[in-house]
Amino acid sequence: xxxxDTSKCGPVVVGVNGSPNSIVAxxxxxxxxxxxxxxxDIVLVVAPRASDPLVAAERDRLxxxxxxxxxxxxxVRSRCQVERGDPAVVLLSASFGARLLxxxxxxxxAAVGVFGSTVVSRCIDNAxxxxxxxxDHHASAA
Numbered sequence: 538x539x540x541x542d543t544s545k546c547g548p549v550v551v552g553v554n555g556s557p558n559s560i561v562a563x564x565x566x567x568x569x570x571x572x573x574x575x576x577x578d579i580v581l582v583v584a585p586r587a588s589d590p591l592v593a594a595e596r597d598r599l600x601x602x603x604x605x606x607x608x609x610x611x612x613v614r615s616r617c618q619v620e621r622g623d624p625a626v627v628l629l630s631a632s633f634g635a636r637l638l639x640x641x642x643x644x645x646x647a648a649v650g651v652f653g654s655t656v657v658s659r660c661i662d663n664a665x666x667x668x669x670x671x672x673d674h675h676a677s678a679a
Contacts, residue, residue, distance in 0.1 A: 547635040547666070548576035548616075552628045552656075555581075555602060558641030562671040563606060566639035569669075570613045573636060577615045579603060580631045582624040595619045625659035638664050641671040 551566035553559045563579065570577040581599045583592055596619045603617060620627045632638040642657045661668050 546575070548578045549573065549637045549639065550578045550580060550628070550632045550635045550666075551639040552624070552641075552660075553579055553581050553599065553602065555598065556641060558671055560602075560606065560641070562639045562641035562669075563603070565669065565671055566637070567607065567611050567613065567615075569637060569639070570611070570615075575613070575636060577611055577613050578631060578635070579615060579617045580628060581617075581619045582627045583619060583621055585621050585623070587621050592619050592621065624656045625663075628656070628660055629663055632660075632664055632666050635666045637667045637669060639669045639671065 549566045549570040551559075551562050553563050566579075567577055579599065581595055583595050587595075596617070599617050599619060603611070603615070618631075620631070628638065628640070638660060640657050640660060657670060661670075
């Protein structure tokens with residue numbers, strides 16, 4: 538989904554939170570970065586006032602998640618980052634200059650609309666790059 542113009546030379550950016558759909562998004566973003574021969578930025582967002590120990594713990598969790606999904610490495614230059622803030626704002630900032638922003642979400646939630654997330658809706662509406670959505674996949678996040 539989203540505008541798939543990936544002709545820019547920036548990285549592929551993926552938002553990851555450990556959910557099954559974000560794992561699918563990570564896999565798709567990694568495959569896309571390999572195919573395009575570009576860098577991969579993996580972003581996990583924590584609350585704006587998250588403590589330093591929580592940020593460090595989430596960084597460790599993100600590193601373990603990436604290692605579990607790609608035991609032999611991603612095959613591209615990858616950067617994992619944990620950022621404090623509003624998820625949509627952080628992801629939009631991280632994707633500035635990117636080729637593609639990849640997000641995972643539930644396909645539908647009555648409370649927030651078609652893509653199940655106000656974060657996803659805000660990213661679709663405001664991103665300056667192509668946005669791809671991975672919705673309603675059943676992947677193991679264990």
